[in-house]
Amino acid sequence: xxxxxxxxxxxxxxxxxxxxxxxxxxxxxxxxxxxxxxxxxxxxxxxxxxxxxxxxxxxxxxxxxxxxxxxxxxxxxxxxxxxxxxxxxxxxxxxxxxxxxxxxxxxxxxxxxxxxxxxxxxxxxxxxxxxxxxxxxxxxxxxxxxxxxxxxxxxxxxxxxxxxxxxxxxxxxxxxxxxxxxxxxxxxxxxxxxxxxxxxxxxxxxxxxxxxxxxxxxxxxxxxxxxxxxxxxxxxxxxxxxxxxxxxxxxxxxxxxxxxxxxxxxxxxxxxxxxxxxxxxxxxxxxxxxxxxxxxxxxxxx
Amino acid sequence: xxxxxxxxxxxxxxxxxxxxxxxxxxxxxxxxxxxxxxxxxxxxxxxxxxxxxxxxxxxxxxxxxxxxxxxxxxxxxxxxxxxxxxxxxxxxxxxxxxxxxxxxxxxxxxxxxxxxxxxxxxxxxxxxxxxxxxxxxxxxxxxxxxxxxxxxxxxxxxxxxxxxxxxxxxxxxxxxxxxxxxxxxxxxxxxxxxxxxxxxxxxxxxxxxxxxxxxxxxxxxxxxxxxxxxxxxxxxxxxxxxxxxxxxxxxxxxxxxxxxxxxxxxxxxxxxxxxxxxxxxxxxxxxxxxxxxxxxx
Numbered sequence: 001x002x003x004x005x006x007x008x009x010x011x012x013x014x015x016x017x018x019x020x021x022x023x024x025x026x027x028x029x030x031x032x033x034x035x036x037x038x039x040x041x042x043x044x045x046x047x048x049x050x051x052x053x054x055x056x057x058x059x060x061x062x063x064x065x066x067x068x069x070x071x072x073x074x075x076x077x078x079x080x081x082x083x084x085x086x087x088x089x090x091x092x093x094x095x096x097x098x099x100x101x102x103x104x105x106x107x108x109x110x111x112x113x114x115x116x117x118x119x120x121x122x123x124x125x126x127x128x129x130x131x132x133x134x135x136x137x138x139x140x141x142x143x144x145x146x147x148x149x150x151x152x153x154x155x156x157x158x159x160x161x162x163x164x165x166x167x168x169x170x171x172x173x174x175x176x177x178x179x180x181x182x183x184x185x186x187x188x189x190x191x192x193x194x195x196x197x198x199x200x201x202x203x204x205x206x207x208x209x210x211x212x213x214x215x216x217x218x219x220x221x222x223x224x225x226x227x228x229x230x231x232x233x234x235x236x237x238x239x240x241x242x243x244x245x246x247x248x249x250x251x252x253x254x255x256x257x258x259x260x261x262x263x264x265x266x267x268x269x270x271x272x273x274x275x276x277x278x279x280x281x282x283x284x285x286x287x288x289x290x291x292x293x294x295x296x297x298x299x300x301x302x
Numbered sequence: 303x304x305x306x307x308x309x310x311x312x313x314x315x316x317x318x319x320x321x322x323x324x325x326x327x328x329x330x331x332x333x334x335x336x337x338x339x340x341x342x343x344x345x346x347x348x349x350x351x352x353x354x355x356x357x358x359x360x361x362x363x364x365x366x367x368x369x370x371x372x373x374x375x376x377x378x379x380x381x382x383x384x385x386x387x388x389x390x391x392x393x394x395x396x397x398x399x400x401x402x403x404x405x406x407x408x409x410x411x412x413x414x415x416x417x418x419x420x421x422x423x424x425x426x427x428x429x430x431x432x433x434x435x436x437x438x439x440x441x442x443x444x445x446x447x448x449x450x451x452x453x454x455x456x457x458x459x460x461x462x463x464x465x466x467x468x469x470x471x472x473x474x475x476x477x478x479x480x481x482x483x484x485x486x487x488x489x490x491x492x493x494x495x496x497x498x499x500x501x502x503x504x505x506x507x508x509x510x511x512x513x514x515x516x517x518x519x520x521x522x523x524x525x526x527x528x529x530x531x532x533x534x535x536x537x538x539x540x541x542x543x544x545x546x547x548x549x550x551x552x553x554x555x556x557x558x559x560x561x562x563x564x565x566x567x568x569x570x571x572x573x574x575x576x577x578x579x580x581x582x583x584x585x586x587x588x589x590x591x592x593x594x595x596x597x598x599x
Contacts, residue, residue, distance in 0.1 A: 030407050121581065
């Protein structure tokens with residue numbers, strides 16, 4: 001009896017060992033890639049930002065000199081201000097549109113499917129194609145669609161992207177066009193979980209459309225709205241591709257963002273050390289935001 | 303055909319929709335949605351239509367919104383001129399590899415964390431979850447990694463491998479798979495294990511056939527994302543024989559190719575049609591998948 005027990009025990013131990021072994025073997029590629037592609041580069045950035053690089057070789061330890069160079073660059077303050085402007089406009093333009101569209105689509109009796117299809121369509125358009133489309137829409141002279149339409153209203157062609165004050169909001173309009181569909185779908189999903197009995201009770205109490213919107217729908221959606229806002233701030237804070245393709249940072253640096261500066265440091269001027277120093281600065285800022293995001297996400301995702 | 307009397311959910315119900323003032327609100331909402339839909343569709347439609355204009359029509363005054371005729375000749379010409387087929391093939395290569403890496407590596411990781419749970423799973427989970435929290439820090443260190451792989455000291459730029467590796471390394475996808483596998487009853491796996499199935503065999507014989515919904519969703523995300531992907535393909539494959547459609551578009555936009563305005567629009571159209579068809583086929587699954595994945599964009 002005892003021998004049998006021991007044998008069983010031994011077998012279960014060996015199967016457990018085999019189980020552990022195969023488990024680790026199966027997850028190994030994933031762990032290796034996570035280390036190589038996500039974690040190691042963070043360490044590299046912190047490490048190399050303290051050195052002067054020649055090409056990709058560290059040649060001299062310079063302490064915080066790279067950080068000093070990056071921050072005291074004459075364009076740095078302007079770039080930070082521009083980035084804040086990007087975030088500001090994305091909150092003004094990019095936040096309300098998907099939310100209200102989701103609420104309205106949810107109310108539709110017919111055409112729900114069509115509206116969802118149409119509003120999500122821009123999401124699948126390649127990012128560079130979106131930038132190009134909007135660059136052409138905003139084109140100066142009669143070739144651009146917006147100017148062509150203005151012509152029929154009787155207003156002469158206006159400058160769009162080459163207008164210093166308009167360029168950032170216009171880039172955000174293009175980015176919103178591209179991205180709001182995916183946010184909308186999430187709002188729509190969240191709207192499905194509103195307790196319908198609350199509406200019924202409110203109706204009986206004589207609450208009108210706006211009251212129901214304000215006191216039932218909005219409180220229910222507050223969590224996800226906040227979540228989307230932080231997600232958007234994190235995303236837009238790193239905006240790079242849109243200004244790169246649409247304006248190249250111009251006119252005269254008016255649409256330069258931190259992400260684009262970072263890109264230029266690295267792949268235009270070949271100053272990898274400075275690029276990493278700037279990367280570390282934005283990383284520290286973003287990690288704070290991300291922390292808040294996941295705190296909220298844990299709280300609201302149920 | 304649904305009618306107002308079917309409407310019981312939402313801010314407005316069928317009783318209220320009989321009243322004039324609520325009908326007005328409903329009408330305004332519908333009008334606004336139509337405007338937004340047009341804003342989404344018209345730029346794409348304009349690109350497609352303008353592609354058929356002649357350069358003279360493009361800049362004519364008064365502006366001409368419609369082309370004077372549709373001939374397939376320019377479409378064929380530009381297809382040959384930019385050699386679009388090459389870029390298309392490269393993008394397909396990028397997508398197929400990315401898809402395999404994505405499904406296999408992330409899928410297995412999700413399976414291990416959900417169903418095998420070897421010793422040390424808690425540590426692994428913390429690593430994966432931490433990865434989701436980590437914002438990106440400049441593209442340079444990763445670029446340096448690809449130029450000079452640690453230990454192996456080989457340069458991977460110019461090959462698809464860096465892009466595939468990135469696709470195989472997505473903590474959000476791992477979590478997506480994990481939460482899906484959590485829903486598969488343990489009894490199935492126990493039964494198979496008693497019959498002497500190995501973990502890998504269980505994965506292919508039991509888990510995979512049950513995972514069709516999640517595989518479909520992840521495939522759609524991966525294909526759309528890879529087709530849109532620009533920055534890394536550009537850094538890794540730029541000015542090589544393996545340039546993708548996005549890189550072609552960027553070259554056109556930066557003016558490094560002599561090409562007329564209508565031709566640009568035709569190339570944009572080429573770049574939209576494949577994902578557009580894909581979207582038309584799978585839009586239902588995309589909408590459903592969004593709900594499934596929660597926060598994954």
